[in-house]
Amino acid sequence: STDMAQDRATATRLTTWRRPPNHETATLPVPFSTENGTSPTGEYIWHYQNTPGDTWDYTSTQHIIAADLEIDGRMRKVLMQAPKNGFFYVIDRTNGEFISAEPFTKVTWATGYDENGRPIEAEGARDKEKPWETIPSAYGAHNWHPMSYNPETGLVYIPAQGVPLVQSTDPAWELNSHKPMSTMSGMGWNLGYLFNAVAPEATPFGQLLAWDPVRQKEVWRAEYVSPWNGGTLTTAGNLVFQGTADGRFIAYNAATGEVLWQTPVGSGVVAAPATYEVDGVQYVSIAVGWGGVYGLMQRATERVGPGRVYTFRIGGTAEMPAHELSDRTTLVEGVPYDADDVAPGLGVYVSNCLFCHGVPGVNNGGAIPNLGYSDPVTLTNADAWVLQGAGIHNGMPRFDAHLSEREVEQLIAFIQGTADALRPK
Ligand code: HEC
Structure with a gap:
């Protein structure tokens, strides 16, 4: 955990770049500029930490979108991110200044952010002496599946989710011990936490959220039967494409959320689609296949792939490939045991x-x-x-x-x- 004042001091020091004395890079032809938040020298300019002292597995590796947004009457060059912890962040990319952070889903670890960009933690969220239902859970309110931003609608399309998990301190934990009931300790996990020692109250969900990053508000949403839906693609033609955990590929009206088209694709989808033009024809392609940390253990389809790349165009005539049913549908029976x-x-x-x-x-x-x-x-x-x-x-x-x-x-x-x-x- 770092102290915010210190963070700011560091950020200030790093943003005031000085020509290094007697150093080869001093002759760089491109003068350093923070205007676009880039440094031709690769020098560290600023950072913002969204979950200081993380104890919930709120990694911030979810990707970041750069955009120019009008906020309070001023054009700002921003970065937007919706990491696992359930907050949507808008940061000034030229200097790291915190602009806003609001929850895009239910959040129990913090009640909000103060004006310095520091989270206001909820009571009980950190000690976990009693079983604590962490929302979002370690699976994240949004994980690796890319979100996308459409400058026409001004909206960000977030593959949001909830995977319930109760965390509590493992009273029997010892460093590098391997004990029955101590979650995955046999694989070298060393967390000191028990998971779901009491049943979670929340239920799992998946959503596509259309999020207004300026007002920090949801504009529309689509509900799914399962978490872990694919990344999103949004186009200048006012569409949002997304593959789903339940094995569909869907096109929405980007402004309203109306479903315009959909097709089964034979397996859950994790990846984001891509669109491109060849000889004047626009295509949209998607890598279909199931997996990832949530997908290792469960699926929302009876079909199991195989993994395939599908490509669509208006007026396409190819036949859909056959989809394979899972052969794991009968509970094991008759193995003798005590x-x-x-x-x-x-x-x-x-x-x-x-x-x-x-x-x-x-x-x-x-x-x-x-x-x-x-x-x-x-x-x-x-x-x-x-x-x-x-x-x-x-x-x-x-x-x-x-x-x-x-x-x-x-x-x-x-x-x-x-x-x-x-x-x-
Ligand atoms: C790191 C992940 C991982 C862990 C931990 C793990 N397994 Fe596996 N297990 C797999 C994978 C992947 C396969 C599929 C291998 C294959 O298809 O050849 C598998 C296959 C199996 C199979 C064969 C299943 C079948 O029907 O084909 C059995 C039985 C099995 N595991 C038992 C266990 C048991 C019991 C444990 C705990 C002691 C365990 N595994 C721990 C990943 C794991």
Whole structure:
């Protein structure tokens, strides 16, 4: 955590560039200018920190859009960003000056920003001694999927979402320990947090938000059945394109949000579309395929790709390719286990398997198979995967360094036992 006054002092120092004495770069032909927030020398000019002392996994790697906006009667050269923490930022790119930050979704970690651009943190958001439902969660209110800005409508199109997660301090945590129930500690996670030790109250959602960056207000929105929808593209022809987690590619009226056209694409979409012109014809292309941190564990389609690039044009006549159904639709049945092994198996599962394979049987899996829908032969032979590296070349780690055959039996009991418990539901 850095002190804001110090940040400002640093920023001021860095923006007052001085010619370095007796240094080769002193003869640079291009004089340094902050006008566009660029430095021909690559020198650090300013920074703004939107989540000081981050303890919620609010990375700020979401991309940044430059635009010229009229704010309070003045044209400003701004940067806009909607990072994971749920606030939409408008910053003066010439000098790093904070202009505004407002929540574009429900936020529980902070109540707003003061005039210095410092977050006003909510009580209880930092200590997490009690289970704390962090909204947005570590999945972000907006993650990697690019947003886009349309100068004609003045709107930013944000693929926004909510993925509920309750964080609490792990009372049994020790540095580099590997303990049952300590989330993914077997994979070397060292967070000291338990996740969803109590069930979250929020429900998952996905939205396309049309956001006015000057008034810092939503103008329209589209609701989706799932989080993790694709990036957006907006055009001078007043369109917004987006692929969705539920396997569609949609064109909206950019000003009103009216759906103008849509098509199934056979799998969830994560990427953003692109548009281009060849010989006077405009095309729009999209890389369709499912994955990413949320998509590893779950999907919102019964179809599983394969990953494909689709290209559309007005009057296009090509036939749509066939879409493949997921083969993971039947809960695993009949693998023998000892009922007393289910509870210890849960502990081993949470500390080694959970964040890749998800909860057995709750959905039909993401880019990584949900083990609740395994073939019984595969589950019976889980030791080949867990201890002997049968899937190592496809990303399934081997655990023989710290899991025993006995623990694999407990894992099988937990997976088959959970499938049996879920089947009647
Ligand atoms: C880093 C992510 C990751 C972790 C952690 C992980 N797995 Fe896997 N696992 C995979 C991937 C990826 C595959 C698919 C491999 C393939 O298709 O060859 C897989 C495949 C499997 C399979 C075969 C599934 C099938 O039906 O084909 C089993 C069984 C399995 N894992 C069990 C486990 C268990 C039990 C744990 C915890 C001890 C675990 N895995 C932890 C990524 C992971």
